[in-house]
Amino acid sequence: MMKKLFWFIFKGKTPQKQKKSGQRKTKHESTTPKQGMREERHRNKTVADNTNNLLSLAYIASKGLSLSTRQNYLTAVRSFASYNNTPIPTLAQLTSDNLKHYESWLRNKSVCPNTSSCYMRSLRAIYNKSTAKHNSRHDNPFKNVFTGNAKTEKRNIGLREIKQLQCAKAESGSPVELARNLFLFSLYAMGMSFIDMAHLKKSNIKAGKIVFHRHKTGKQVCVKLEKCMTDIIAQYSNPNTDALFPILYKEKSNSLCPQNYATALNTYNRSLKALAQNANLKTNLTSYTPRHSWASMAYNQNISLPIISKALGHTDTKTTLIYIADINDKRIALANKKLLRELNCIPLSKRYVSN
Numbered sequence: 001m002m003k004k005l006f007w008f009i010f011k012g013k014t015p016q017k018q019k020k021s022g023q024r025k026t027k028h029e030s031t032t033p034k035q036g037m038r039e040e041r042h043r044n045k046t047v048a049d050n051t052n053n054l055l056s057l058a059y060i061a062s063k064g065l066s067l068s069t070r071q072n073y074l075t076a077v078r079s080f081a082s083y084n085n086t087p088i089p090t091l092a093q094l095t096s097d098n099l100k101h102y103e104s105w106l107r108n109k110s111v112c113p114n115t116s117s118c119y120m121r122s123l124r125a126i127y128n129k130s131t132a133k134h135n136s137r138h139d140n141p142f143k144n145v146f147t148g149n150a151k152t153e154k155r156n157i158g159l160r161e162i163k164q165l166q167c168a169k170a171e172s173g174s175p176v177e178l179a180r181n182l183f184l185f186s187l188y189a190m191g192m193s194f195i196d197m198a199h200l201k202k203s204n205i206k207a208g209k210i211v212f213h214r215h216k217t218g219k220q221v222c223v224k225l226e227k228c229m230t231d232i233i234a235q236y237s238n239p240n241t242d243a244l245f246p247i248l249y250k251e252k253s254n255s256l257c258p259q260n261y262a263t264a265l266n267t268y269n270r271s272l273k274a275l276a277q278n279a280n281l282k283t284n285l286t287s288y289t290p291r292h293s294w295a296s297m298a299y300n301q302n303i304s305l306p307i308i309s310k311a312l313g314h315t316d317t318k319t320t321l322i323y324i325a326d327i328n329d330k331r332i333a334l335a336n337k338k339l340l341r342e343l344n345c346i347p348l349s350k351r352y353v354s355n
Helices: 002-010 033-052 054-061 067-084 096-108 113-133 159-166 175-188 194-198 227-235 261-278 289-300 305-311 318-324 329-343
Strands: 209-213 220-224 249-252 255-258
Touching: 054 067, 054 113, 067 096, 067 113, 096 113, 159 175, 159 329, 175 194, 175 227, 175 261, 175 289, 175 329, 194 261, 220 329, 289 305, 289 329, 305 329
Parallel strands: none
Antiparallel strands: 209 220, 249 255
């Protein structure tokens, strides 16, 4: 030890404390100046990529917003990526000319004006939030594309059409039969949305009621179970899953295969079109139809607007929230029972089913 100390003094150095095994080196010890410059360039490139990557920007722009808004942003980015034939589009591609060509591309794909407008509004929201954050906005590239709301055909149907659906032909076990039963269940359950039906679990059934939180708003909704609802639930009872309906899974070779929600929604809407033809309906059916139909029929039955708002789980206006704050769930259940009595639900056993 003394020899080692004399050697360091002779060389004009002071002995360094020996590092313990496994101790991390400091930045100066582990990185040379060139390595540090390379790492800095890599960090700057990563930041630049993230500020130009529309997919990353969509997640950033939707932070703190509802799940449905985030899904709208991501769907718009995926559509824009498909048009640009690239896996991940960039902010730089949101130019006035490119967006006009994108709008024409959507029109040629038979995308309806309101869907196209929804994509444009979502991309515009991402663009505005991103450019405002980085002070890089120069012009409005969306000024020459449609971002409004086009007038659409009515989304609701009446009692006569619903009774036609109840008796419509549907092959047993087919997607059309499932679509019909889901459509009717949505209607019977006070206009329950498709995404809420898709995520229903057996555990949501409590004391003769379905209690769940809406995916769109997070608001709790309570639906009293009636016989026409339990008949449909019983038809799709599966001991191998907690899911109430076979929406997010399919049975193949006695095993359950998960199914993407977007795929399930697409299949549902396509099956509803076939169902409308089978029932000789002139009105186009979509996943929104039962929700709008329940609200319209309830209003026509003189059920008060605050009760309808609460039944649908709406949180659209502060006024509505104030008016519905003290409404008892029993009144909602009675209102729904009154409506179902008017519909005169036909039992599953008496419906026409072709094999």
